[in-house]
Amino acid sequence: MELKYSSHSSLKVNTPNVALLPWGATEAHNQHLPYGSDIIQSEVIAKTAAEAANSKGAKSIVLPVIPFGNNAQHLDQIAAIHLNTTTAYSILKDVSYSLLKQGIDRLIIVNSHGGNDFKPLVRDIQSELKVLIILADLHKMIPDVVGELFDTPGDHAGELETSMMMYLLNDDVDISKAGEGKRTKFKIKGLNQAGVWTPRPWKLSHPDLGSGNPENANIDKGKIYFEKLTEALSTVVLDLSIAVKGDLPYI
């Protein structure tokens, strides 16, 4: 799949009312995927979904991807970049404000990074600005498909993400370098209790810098997952774009 920064082509859509904001992260992905894997996924999925929705009557545009996310746990990796929550809040608010000035009152965050937690930010900003902000957490959108398609999907550079990257950018995937993606449990047993959480340095808890074994990943699974995911997102874009004011109670 060809990757190019061509937001200008999306602007050919007349008077858009929905903007998609892809949001990724810059971090190590086990030993076999590019640092920018989340950036690539959020951007390509957003663009593909928007194009599909626009072909059915939506009026959407795709903004350039935000390449950095919350990676406070990953600062033990060279070139991992951490964006503070206050910085993410400022970016999201400034983007929302700018779009509102142009008459665009519907914004979809297309998030590909599990460490990004946008809900508190969306609650705060939506209470201040007359913009409807939708959070699309890609890794949570189609759990049934994930269950059918993958043996052990993993949550970071595992079977699922590796399959998708094989489909999107196979030349940049070197599966021969991949580790098993095991997770080291806490020594303090009580901290392994479900529902209990605290951040840990990624390298100590995930020695391969991945979570989940990618050994059963393949392009075919990646293609199916990508198509199902973009289809689901395109429905969100279309429904949001054709909704009238009365259907949008918060604006």
Ligand SMILES: [Zn+2]
């Ligand atoms: Zn990733």
